[in-house]
Amino acid sequence: MKKKLTIGLFGFGCVGSGLYEVLNRSNLLNATIKTIVVKNKNKQRVLPADHFQYDKELILADPEINLVVELIDDADAAYEIVTRALRSGKHVVSANKKMIAHHLDELIALKNQNNVSFLYEASVCGSIPVIRNLxxxxxxxxxxxxxxxxxxxxxxxxxxxxxxxxxxxxxxxxxxxxxxxxxxxxxxxxxxxxxxxxxxxxxxxxxxxxxxxxxxxxxxxxxxxxxxxxxxxxxxxxxxxxxxxxxxxxxxxxxxxxxxxxxxxxxxxxxxxxxxxxxxxxxxxxxxxxxxxxSFPTASAVLSDISALQYDYGYEYRKKETTQxxxxxxxxxxxxxxxxxxxxxxxxxxxxxxxxxxxxxxxxxxxxxxxxxxxxxxxxxxxxxxxxxxxxxxxxxxxxxxxxxxxxxxxx
Ligand SMILES: NC(=O)c1ccc[n+]([C@@H]2O[C@H](COP(=O)([O-])OP(=O)(O)OC[C@H]3O[C@@H](n4cnc5c(N)ncnc54)[C@H](OP(=O)(O)O)[C@@H]3O)[C@@H](O)[C@H]2O)c1
Structure with missing residues (x-):
């Protein structure tokens, strides 16, 4: 059974706006974006201004949102968003390789403790499906x-x-x-x-x-x-x-x-x-x-993670547990x-x-x-x-x- 995903999206730049369009064009998913949070209030955007929020709590403190998609260009702010989302029991999809590389061990522990998924296929080589393959x-x-x-x-x-x-x-x-x-x-x-x-x-x-x-x-x-x-x-x-x-x-x-x-x-x-x-x-x-x-190639990897989450997919890191x-x-x-x-x-x-x-x-x-x-x-x-x-x-x-x-x- 496909899980219903209610998404809180951080970032509406190259990848975030690509994801918005790709999600809209894809009828396969039972996933909707409820809230989009960005940073700059004065920026011209392709969507009307009432589509955007500027307060991260509107996603992080919303119990209806069960998936946070983090697509921002600031690794420190992303770390705070992702760790808080995982702690509050939300699944997370991210493309932020810098943030992930610096905190991977901690992020794996957090997602395990909170029994949620943390997926990041788009963080490595955009559209190439290499992480899930490995x-x-x-x-x-x-x-x-x-x-x-x-x-x-x-x-x-x-x-x-x-x-x-x-x-x-x-x-x-x-x-x-x-x-x-x-x-x-x-x-x-x-x-x-x-x-x-x-x-x-x-x-x-x-x-x-x-x-x-x-x-x-x-x-x-x-x-x-x-x-x-x-x-x-x-x-x-x-x-x-x-x-x-x-x-x-x-x-x-x-x-x-x-x-x-x-x-x-x-x-x-x-x-x-x-x-x-x-x-x-x-x-x-x-x-x-x-x-x-x-925009679209990277968003397609994010979309694939969202799609996998509907079937409760998560990285298991089996090799990490057993490697010599x-x-x-x-x-x-x-x-x-x-x-x-x-x-x-x-x-x-x-x-x-x-x-x-x-x-x-x-x-x-x-x-x-x-x-x-x-x-x-x-x-x-x-x-x-x-x-x-x-x-x-x-x-x-x-x-x-x-x-x-x-x-x-x-x-x-
Ligand atoms: N671009 C690519 O092809 C590509 C490929 C693979 C991975 N990635 C990764 O994907 C992520 C996003 O990249 P991008 O190219 O889409 O970046 P981008 O075009 O520069 O857009 C960044 C977005 O993040 C928002 N933002 C920044 N700080 C924020 C904060 N504290 N709270 C809320 N929103 C915030 C910005 O808001 P404003 O709109 O208000 O400025 C903007 O919408 C990065 O981690 C990047 O490494 C990108």
């Missing part, structure tokens, strides 16, 4: 890796860099003008947005709950035209990859630019598209590709670094060097590096230094013999 389909013993292009803004910039030979700054400005990038692009181009999504993916793939600060993120801000040329000469592309992999009883994760070979799932994922690939022991690799953002895996930061990888100042290459110690090149205004080095040598600060404090993982082949990552205790200070 949760329901892939069991922990056989799952090997999950990786993806999880940020449309950076993929759009990297696609144009590859095709047009313009500078990063020119293309970023263009992307901002066209609405593909925020005026403050930090969360996207420095890999934070991808990292929040990866942290959620790791929880559902392997049952391991980390904090964003545990996962290294290196972004694309420092990329140079020479790096793109280097990639082209080798038949490679550069993509911002969020990846996690199981090695022995450990799970590793990172967000970093990566050189991609033609046979990679990521090679032909262009512009604002996202893709996720899941590798498991017997099913081998599977790839999901689709729109990771945008630990998150590890001590491993080695193949790396490429380049700089317009050859001296900067000394900043990263290589355990093995494969290739070096140096001219007066551009130098690069490839080889093997212990992961502990890399930090977000190294990337941010040295704009001349481009850091990218080299093409991944089987067994490319190796756990460090002695686990290095890496403290990453890349909080955001």
């Amino acid at each position: 949760e329901e389909y892939y069991n922990n013993d056989t799952l090997r890796s999950v990786q993806g292009i999880c940020n449309g803004t950076t993929n759009y910039i990297l696609t144009r860099l590859d095709k047009e030979g313009k500078s990063f700054d020119e293309i970023l400005k263009d992307a901002q003008r066209l609405g593909f990038a925020e005026s403050d692009p930090t969360l996207d181009i420095d890999g934070f947005d991808s990292k929040f999504k990866l942290q959620i993916l790791i929880a559902h793939a392997f049952g391991v709950i980390t904090l964003p600060a545990d996962i290294l993120n290196i972004g694309i801000r420092n990329i140079k035209e020479q790096d793109i040329r280097f990639a082209k000469e080798k038949g490679l592309k550069i993509k911002l990859i969020a990846a996690s992999e199981k090695i022995d009883q450990k799970v590793i994760g990172y967000v970093a630019p990566q050189f991609i070979q033609e046979d990679s799932f990521a090679y032909d994922v262009n512009n604002e598209f996202n893709a996720v690939t899941i590798e498991a022991l017997f099913s081998d690799r599977q790839v999901f590709k689709g729109k990771g953002a945008g 895996l630990n998150y590890a930061s001590g491993f080695s990888t193949r790396l490429f670094i380049s700089s317009t100042n050859p001296d900067k290459l000394k900043l990263i110690p290589f355990t093995e060097v494969e290739e070096t090149f140096s001219s007066k205004d551009y130098a690069y080095k490839t080889g093997t590096v212990n992961f502990g040598a890399l930090t977000h600060e190294l990337y941010r404090n040295h704009p001349e230094l481009f850091i990218a993982f080299f093409p991944q082949t089987e067994g490319n990552f190796k756990l460090a013999p002695v686990e290095e205790n890496v403290v990453l200070q890349n909080t955001f």
Whole structure:
């Protein structure tokens, strides 16, 4: 029997307004929006002003509302809304990856204590149904890796860099003008947005709950035209990859630019598209590709959560209860670094060097590096230094013999 859902909607921006329309167009659901709460009283909206409220209590204190859909752009306010809604016995659907990534353990405990559902498919790669797939389909013993292009803004910039030979700054400005990038692009181009999504993916793939600060993120801000040329000469592309992999009883994760070979799932994922690939022991690799953002694509994932709630669906986090895996930061990888100042290459110690090149205004080095040598600060404090993982082949990552205790200070 379908449950009747009375919705309190927070936010009527890109995703919230998309959900309103998608819900209206879908006759399948026994779900109605009773109250919409937004922030700014003076904003022009597509619906008459009497459709909107500004006091969150009108949703949180309304006993008739049994589902809160939180679609706002403020992670701190979202945390307060979501925790209060769960505590008062309301189901919650959210798309707020930053808030979820920072508080996942607490939110799982709260939804369990209050016997309600907390769903957030739209928070990772928009319309791509990856969380519920990881949760329901892939069991922990056989799952090997999950990786993806999880940020449309950076993929759009990297696609144009590859095709047009313009500078990063020119293309970023263009992307901002066209609405593909925020005026403050930090969360996207420095890999934070991808990292929040990866942290959620790791929880559902392997049952391991980390904090964003545990996962290294290196972004694309420092990329140079020479790096793109280097990639082209080798038949490679550069993509911002969020990846996690199981090695022995450990799970590793990172967000970093990566050189991609033609046979990679990521090679032909262009512009604002996202893709996720899941590798498991017997099913081998599977790839999901689709729109990771945008009003209707993201709203469609929210709609799917609402629809699942009508049948009392909830994430069970079975892998979290049973996992023997630990998150590890001590491993080695193949790396490429380049700089317009050859001296900067000394900043990263290589355990093995494969290739070096140096001219007066551009130098690069490839080889093997212990992961502990890399930090977000190294990337941010040295704009001349481009850091990218080299093409991944089987067994490319190796756990460090002695686990290095890496403290990453890349909080955001
Ligand atoms: N846009 C995408 O494609 C996309 C994709 C995946 C996930 N998401 C996630 O979805 C969420 C919403 O994103 P969006 O792009 O729709 O944002 P947006 O277009 O900037 O809209 C944000 C909405 O939140 C409202 N709001 C902000 N603070 C509020 C508060 N304290 N109380 C009530 N309402 C408040 C704003 O009110 P006003 O209208 O009054 O300003 C606005 O309606 C974010 O967590 C985002 O990360 C977005």
